[in-house]
Amino acid sequence: MDLTDKIFTDADAARAHLEKLQWANGRTCPHCGTVDNSVKLEGKSTRPGVYKCRDCRKPFSVTVGTLFERSHVPLNKWVLAVHLLASSKKGMSSHQLMRSLGVTYKTAWFMAHRIREAMRDDTPFPMGGEGTPVEIDETFIGFDPDHRPEPGQKVRTGMKMKVLSLVDRESGRAKSYVVDNLRVSTLFPIINANVTREARLMTDAAAFYGSMFWNRKHGVVNHQRDEYVSALDAEIHTNTIEGYFSIFKRGMRGIYQHCAKRHLHRYLAEFDFRYTNRTALGIDDTARAAKVLKMITGKRLTYRRADGLTCAA
Numbered sequence: 001m002d003l004t005d006k007i008f009t010d011a012d013a014a015r016a017h018l019e020k021l022q023w024a025n026g027r028t029c030p031h032c033g034t035v036d037n038s039v040k041l042e043g044k045s046t047r048p049g050v051y052k053c054r055d056c057r058k059p060f061s062v063t064v065g066t067l068f069e070r071s072h073v074p075l076n077k078w079v080l081a082v083h084l085l086a087s088s089k090k091g092m093s094s095h096q097l098m099r100s101l102g103v104t105y106k107t108a109w110f111m112a113h114r115i116r117e118a119m120r121d122d123t124p125f126p127m128g129g130e131g132t133p134v135e136i137d138e139t140f141i142g143f144d145p146d147h148r149p150e151p152g153q154k155v156r157t158g159m160k161m162k163v164l165s166l167v168d169r170e171s172g173r174a175k176s177y178v179v180d181n182l183r184v185s186t187l188f189p190i191i192n193a194n195v196t197r198e199a200r201l202m203t204d205a206a207a208f209y210g211s212m213f214w215n216r217k218h219g220v221v222n223h224q225r226d227e228y229v230s231a232l233d234a235e236i237h238t239n240t241i242e243g244y245f246s247i248f249k250r251g252m253r254g255i256y257q258h259c260a261k262r263h264l265h266r267y268l269a270e271f272d273f274r275y276t277n278r279t280a281l282g283i284d285d286t287a288r289a290a291k292v293l294k295m296i297t298g299k300r301l302t303y304r305r306a307d308g309l310t311c312a313a
Contacts, residue, residue, distance in 0.1 A: 009076055018079070022294065029060055030065035039051065039052055041059065063075070067114045077103065081100075086288045086289040087288065090247060091251040091252075118295045120299075127171070128198065133169040133200050133235060137241045138162060141249065142252075161261050164177045166195065174241075174271075201216060203220060
């Protein structure tokens with residue numbers, strides 16, 4: 001997409017673009033759900049893009065009930081921010097977003113978190129079909145605030161933040177979770193909710209996977225023995241999910257550099273979204289950004305929630 005497009009430079013064009021995406025099936029009142037039964041309000045004292053529902057008599061705009069509600073940032077800057085974050089393979093720092101949008105660092109940081117919230121999908125979706133490979137692996141990043149090492153103490157993996165990821169090799173979808181530990185009681189409910197019984201699971205030789213999947217189709221590679229593809233079956237490997245982790249870690253270390261545990265789930269949502277909707281699967285930057293803009297409804301995020309100070313909306 002051309003970054004000189006009016007939707008990135010003009011608030012009215014951005015609003016029209018957002019209305020086209022949000023109201024593809026007709027202008028919908030966010031208060032009562034009525035479709036195509038509203039009138040546009042005109043007048044000097046009326047904000048642009050405000051409509052009044054003929055059923056519930058309440059005014060609304062395309063941003064009501066979305067992440068953009070009550071934002072003082074012009075809509076064209078929001079649309080540009082979404083496009084930049086959705087099209088940057090390894091992410092975009094808040095400082096770079098600040099320079100690109102011409103806003104303060106605090107505003108850029110909050111905008112980025114709002115966009116990540118739009119990318120987040122907490123609904124478990126079944127991965128894998130009959131014999132379809134689903135790769136499962138864990139990785140470690142940063143330090144867990146509850147297990148930070150003392151000065152001079154040897155760093156162990158248990159002291160780091162833990163991430164469990166699942167990648168459907170056939171559909172290309174990825175789903176990641178922040179976990180407190182790698183116990184079977186923690187991991188099994190997540191895997192069971194996201195992976196079908198018919199899928200063929202691919203993992204490394206970690207003992208807890210063996211105890212979880214003894215009664216399922218399960219392929220194992222032993223990385224400690226320098227085995228990355230099974231000599232018996234070339235389909236057995238975890239190279240796909242390792243590729244996902246390489247993108248995730250390059251972004252977290254090279255672009256973002258630091259992430260508190262309370263924010264990690266949103267960064268994972270960002271990388272999951274871009275990986276699941278990547279160009280190799282036929283989704284270009286424009287389509288990816290449009291998909292984010294369709295996902296902003298019902299995901300209100302206030303600054304205090306994003307800052308981690310309170311969970312109150």
